[in-house]
Amino acid sequence: MHAIVCIKQVPESPSVGIDPKTNTLIRQGIPSIINPFDLYAIEEALLLKDKSGGKVTVVTMGPPQAVDALKEALAMGCDEAIFLCDKGFAGSDTWATSYALAKAIQSKAADYDVIFCGKQAIDGDTAQVGPGVARRLGIPQLTYVCKVREVDLEAKKIVVERLLEAGKEVVESRLPALVTVVKDINKPRFRTLIGIRKASQAQIPMLKPSDIGCEEEHTGLAGSPTEVVKIFTPEPRKGGQVIEGEPEEACETLVQKLMDAKIL
Amino acid sequence: MAAAGTAAVRAVAVRAAGPRSRLKQRTKRYRLPNLRLDEENCTGCGACVDTCPFGALVLEGAVVRILDSCTDCGACVGSCPSEALILERPKAAGPAVDLSAYKDVWIVVEYDRKGVSHVALELLGKGRELADRLGCRLAALVLGESVSHLTDELFAHGADLAYVVEHAALKKYRTDPYVETAAQLIRKHKPEVVLLGATTTGRDFAGALAAEIDTGLTADCTGLEIDAASRNLVQTRPAFGGNIMAQIVCKRHRPQMSTVRPKVMELPKRRDGHKGQVVKEEVALDDEKFLTKVLEFVKEEGSTVNLADANVIVSGGRGLQDPANFKVIEELAKVLGGAVGASRAAVDAGWIAYPHQVGQTGKTVRPKLYIACGISGAIQHLAGMQTSDIIVAVNKDPDAPIFKVATFGVVADLFQAVPLLTEKLRKRLGK
Numbered sequence: 001m002h003a004i005v006c007i008k009q010v011p012e013s014p015s016v017g018i019d020p021k022t023n024t025l026i027r028q029g030i031p032s033i034i035n036p037f038d039l040y041a042i043e044e045a046l047l048l049k050d051k052s053g054g055k056v057t058v059v060t061m062g063p064p065q066a067v068d069a070l071k072e073a074l075a076m077g078c079d080e081a082i083f084l085c086d087k088g089f090a091g092s093d094t095w096a097t098s099y100a101l102a103k104a105i106q107s108k109a110a111d112y113d114v115i116f117c118g119k120q121a122i123d124g125d126t127a128q129v130g131p132g133v134a135r136r137l138g139i140p141q142l143t144y145v146c147k148v149r150e151v152d153l154e155a156k157k158i159v160v161e162r163l164l165e166a167g168k169e170v171v172e173s174r175l176p177a178l179v180t181v182v183k184d185i186n187k188p189r190f191r192t193l194i195g196i197r198k199a200s201q202a203q204i205p206m207l208k209p210s211d212i213g214c215e216e217e218h219t220g221l222a223g224s225p226t227e228v229v230k231i232f233t234p235e236p237r238k239g240g241q242v243i244e245g246e247p248e249e250a251c252e253t254l255v256q257k258l259m260d261a262k263i264l
Numbered sequence: 265m266a267a268a269g270t271a272a273v274r275a276v277a278v279r280a281a282g283p284r285s286r287l288k289q290r291t292k293r294y295r296l297p298n299l300r301l302d303e304e305n306c307t308g309c310g311a312c313v314d315t316c317p318f319g320a321l322v323l324e325g326a327v328v329r330i331l332d333s334c335t336d337c338g339a340c341v342g343s344c345p346s347e348a349l350i351l352e353r354p355k356a357a358g359p360a361v362d363l364s365a366y367k368d369v370w371i372v373v374e375y376d377r378k379g380v381s382h383v384a385l386e387l388l389g390k391g392r393e394l395a396d397r398l399g400c401r402l403a404a405l406v407l408g409e410s411v412s413h414l415t416d417e418l419f420a421h422g423a424d425l426a427y428v429v430e431h432a433a434l435k436k437y438r439t440d441p442y443v444e445t446a447a448q449l450i451r452k453h454k455p456e457v458v459l460l461g462a463t464t465t466g467r468d469f470a471g472a473l474a475a476e477i478d479t480g481l482t483a484d485c486t487g488l489e490i491d492a493a494s495r496n497l498v499q500t501r502p503a504f505g506g507n508i509m510a511q512i513v514c515k516r517h518r519p520q521m522s523t524v525r526p527k528v529m530e531l532p533k534r535r536d537g538h539k540g541q542v543v544k545e546e547v548a549l550d551d552e553k554f555l556t557k558v559l560e561f562v563k564e565e566g567s568t569v570n571l572a573d574a575n576v577i578v579s580g581g582r583g584l585q586d587p588a589n590f591k592v593i594e595e596l597a598k599v600l601g602g603a604v605g606a607s608r609a610a611v612d613a614g615w616i617a618y619p620h621q622v623g624q625t626g627k628t629v630r631p632k633l634y635i636a637c638g639i640s641g642a643i644q645h646l647a648g649m650q651t652s653d654i655i656v657a658v659n660k661d662p663d664a665p666i667f668k669v670a671t672f673g674v675v676a677d678l679f680q681a682v683p684l685l686t687e688k689l690r691k692r693l694g695k
Binding site for chain 2: 013036037062090091093095122125126130134143144163164169171173182183222224225226227232233234240247252258259261263
């Protein structure tokens with residue numbers, strides 16, 4: 001069994017709080033972590049390895065410090081790491097990111113049975129890279145998966161439950177397939193001491209576009225169809241009023257205000 | 265944007281997220297990002313430092329320094345009053361396609377047994393506005409096994425025409441047959457703009473479709489407008505939990521694709537009798553070829569979990585202290601006909617199931633009324649609900665951050681206040 005996990009390193013907090021004096025965002029000193037949804041993806045791959053044997057390869061793209069995310073994944077029990085890190089990849093949008101990840105998988109780990117991703121990253125929140133990778137590899141995608149019911153490597157079959165707005169959809173698919181997971185699916189394991197030692201010794205080369213057969217005009221800023229033209233900080237939501245008084249009285253006032261707002 | 269992005273100022277990164285010896289490998293120092301600083305022009309004002317989502321810019325003396333963690337997202341460039349930050353885009357290759365060949369605005373219609381989904385109608389409203397600006401037609405794309413009966417509803421909400429594909433392989437939404445069908449139609453008719461709802465299905469569909477037809481896609485937009493000079497669609501979307509808004513364009517590729525967050529765009533007025541043209545399309549689909557099969561759909565018990573569609577959400581957090589106490593929340597939700605939400609703390613404690621979780625690692629919701637009970641208001645929770653129309657907070661800690669975003673706050677013990685509220689509302693609403 002060969003499972004691949006695509007991960008991303010993100011800032012720990014979605015923002016970082018507002019400096020009360022200057023009313024600006026404070027972002028310095030935020031630790032980088034593995035995107036929380038990706039931890040569930042790693043765990044799901046490791047669970048499959050625990051059951052069926054084989055190996056787990058973890059892939060990421062990012063600046064040099066993103067190697068930490070790969071090492072953490074290795075420390076959790078992943079076996080191999082692929083690191084796309086080059087000026088040529090910088091500034092990639094989701095189209096260019098999924099192109100590069102798909103190329104990396106095709107050139108370095110083409111013998112996979114299943115690919116796991118988190119449903120989305122908590123910084124960009126797009127949920128677009130997983131489907132993009134699946135499409136480029138020409139394999140089925142199973143998104144928002146909250147449970148893997150069955151994996152049959154012999155019969156090349158997977159059955160999953162997808163968490164949708166109004167309930168759960170049970171879907172069967174052929175393998176290889178790409179699965180994006182939500183939080184509910186498992187409890188990610190901790191790093192082990194042996195794993196940490198192994199990870200610290202791992203040499204993870206930085207691959208550039210030509211190493212994985214990417215055409216440079218399709219990667220990074222040059223290859224990204226979308227372009228950020230402006231970024232601004234929205235007016236922070238202003239708090240309203242705290243309704244004074246004893247609970248009885250305060251609730252009466254609140255009910256009146258809600259009735260007045262004509263939303264009920 | 266910056267999909268390859270990462271974060272945080274290396275030098276002060278705290279808390280071991282990985283093995284401590286991790287820095288060793290990084291002996292080779294080289295400037296990764298393409299972003300450059302023109303030191304002559306930099307005044308050291310620090311505007312860019314505040315703008316950078318990744319904490320990759322720091323002030324050093326009188327000038328800014330760009331750290332390794334820069335991802336070339338470009339956020340800082342516009343923030344610099346003295347044009348000292350330069351992100352040289354590689355020589356713009358010309359358009360990837362003949363832009364003038366693309367016209368019309370399309371929306372992809374989601375529906376269920378009850379009919380056209382709310383978000384599809386919202387898209388029609390926005391789509392109408394965009395089509396009028398561009399001077400083109402608004403078309404709806406409806407895929408399914410038997411969907412012709414939906415078109416009148418689409419015309420009544422502003423569509424000029426509806427492309428309808430009916431095929432047994434399209435009975436239930438599945439990525440591959442839907443993408444294949446939509447891609448064929450897009451290649452044939454060449455729309456300039458394609459909009460989908462940012463629902464689970466819409467995002468599954470759009471992500472694969474954009475890769476298939478090789479164009480840009482902007483997720484979860486909350487604003488869309490046309491730039492008059494270039495005819496480009498300017499797409500505004502929140503990132504970093506809504507703490508930053510980004511405007512994104514797709515200049516060289518067509519169609520320009522966005523998913524649009526439900527409940528943001530206004531519902532258009534219904535115009536009964538407004539007619540449009542139905543265009544039935546035949547698409548050859550080989551069902552054998554598709555490798556996925558929907559086995560069943562398990563609807564959630566009761567109506568309290570569908571947070572996406574709810575107009576009222578009552579959420580409980582750590583303050584509930586015990587799973588049994590969610591009953592207090594449920595009763596209020598019932599009186600209001602709303603759904604039940606929860607903070608991450610309540611879900612992680614096992615008090616309520618994950619589908620109820622609101623926030624960064626749960627759902628992003630935008631009801632008319634959000635009532636937070638016993639929720640302190642961690643930034644991760646706020647990221648999931650702070651765009652609700654009215655927020656009510658009940659918490660006994662007057663310093664809880666939730667009060668900073670609440671329209672109305674009640675400082676009280678929730679076990680006292682919430683049942684009182686339930687009782688009073690029940691009387692007022694006559695339930």
